[in-house]
Amino acid sequence: MQDMISNSGETDEILKLIRSLQNIGDRIISITGGLQSPLAKHAVKRVQRALRGECS
Numbered sequence: 001m002q003d004m005i006s007n008s009g010e011t012d013e014i015l016k017l018i019r020s021l022q023n024i025g026d027r028i029i030s031i032t033g034g035l036q037s038p039l040a041k042h043a044v045k046r047v048q049r050a051l052r053g054e055c056s
Helices: 012-023 038-042
Strands: 002-006 028-032 045-048
Touching: 002 012, 012 038, 028 038
Parallel strands: 002 028, 028 045
Antiparallel strands: none
């Protein structure tokens, strides 16, 4: 199970990670700025949160 935090949930980096995690059968918990993002849609648990700035 992987926790992933992203404001947009749709950067190229996030999309690549989603595919890689799906390929190995891992599941995702997401914290994103919107529940309609690709990251949130692929997560088994989702949290919507307004994020300020970039996460690092």
